[in-house]
Amino acid sequence: MGRSDRQRNRRDQVRGRKPKKDPQDNIELPLEAINQAVTALKKGGTLLYPTDTIYGLGCDATNYDAVEKIYQIKERDKSKSLLVLVDSFQMLESIIEEVPDMAWEVLKVNKKPLTIIYDRPKNVAENVLAADESLAVRVTNDPVCRAMIRKLRKPIVSTSANLSGEPSPVHFSDINPALIERVDHVLDLPLAHKNIKPSSIMKISNNGVIKIIRS
Numbered sequence: 001m002g003r004s005d006r007q008r009n010r011r012d013q014v015r016g017r018k019p020k021k022d023p024q025d026n027i028e029l030p031l032e033a034i035n036q037a038v039t040a041l042k043k044g045g046t047l048l049y050p051t052d053t054i055y056g057l058g059c060d061a062t063n064y065d066a067v068e069k070i071y072q073i074k075e076r077d078k079s080k081s082l083l084v085l086v087d088s089f090q091m092l093e094s095i096i097e098e099v100p101d102m103a104w105e106v107l108k109v110n111k112k113p114l115t116i117i118y119d120r121p122k123n124v125a126e127n128v129l130a131a132d133e134s135l136a137v138r139v140t141n142d143p144v145c146r147a148m149i150r151k152l153r154k155p156i157v158s159t160s161a162n163l164s165g166e167p168s169p170v171h172f173s174d175i176n177p178a179l180i181e182r183v184d185h186v187l188d189l190p191l192a193h194k195n196i197k198p199s200s201i202m203k204i205s206n207n208g209v210i211k212i213i214r215s
Contacts, residue, residue: 029147030189037187038151045184046070048161048175050191051085052142053113053199055161055169057183058085061095062154064125070157071127073182076164082128083115083136085158087149092139095123095155103204113138113199117213119206128157138199142192160198168198 037047044066047058057073059066061084071078086092089107093099097120106116121135129135138158140146149156160168161175169175172188180186201213 029143031147033187033189034144034147034151037185038148040185041066041148041152041156043184046073046182047156047185047187048180048183049144049148049187050142050189051145051158052138052140052192053197055172055175055191056158057161057179058156058158060152060154061124061128061157064127067125067127067157069184070159073179074159074162074164076159078127079131081130081134081136082157082159083138084124084128084155085138085140085145085149086155087140087146089139091149091155092137095121095135095137097122098206100204100206100208102208102210106202106204107139113141115199115201117201117203124155134203136201144187144189144192170197 041060044063046069057070059070096118103116115136115138117134117136119134162168163176163179200215203211
């Protein structure tokens with residue numbers, strides 16, 4: 001069995017995994033609000049929205065100018081890369097040249113928000129990449145985020161909705177009013193998850209090296 005066949009088997013195991021039942025999966029999605037948010041994203045706008053962890057800032061991850069706006073809004077140093085959200089393993093494969101075997105193994109058993117940094121990204125804006133040209137990606141399990149990404153048909157940027165150096169907001173009321181005024185569109189919905197905190201982060205390189213960055 002060749003490497004591509006092994007990777008396909010691991011990928012198929014992940015895709016075939018039964019999703020964990022969660023009461024939030026049965027919520028009625030605010031379709032009008034989602035449609036308005038996606039319209040803003042398609043126009044190159046920036047978005048303040050609830051993620052599967054905390055409140056975040058986002059945009060179309062393939063739009064260079066929109067990504068530039070995110071850095072400006074946060075007053076963030078461009079040496080600090082951004083992460084992106086995808087709605088599925090298929091979309092993950094569309095922006096990573098080769099998802100490592102170990103990443104599939106981790107994704108197969110993972111149940112909590114997890115961001116993985118991959119080598120050899122593709123089909124995203126250059127300014128979302130880290131200095132070593134890697135890309136941080138999370139397969140979101142949040143129903144609103146999934147619906148937005150699915151309708152946009154592109155990955156979206158996700159970075160905490162705070163000015164650089166300020167605490168990450170866990171309540172909408174925690175968000176700096178100055179930041180709210182700078183974004184093009186606000187999706188003012190409650191966070192769907194409890195135990196709110198940033199995702200775990202690990203880097204899984206194509207050479208097999210694994211590094212835990214945030215547990």
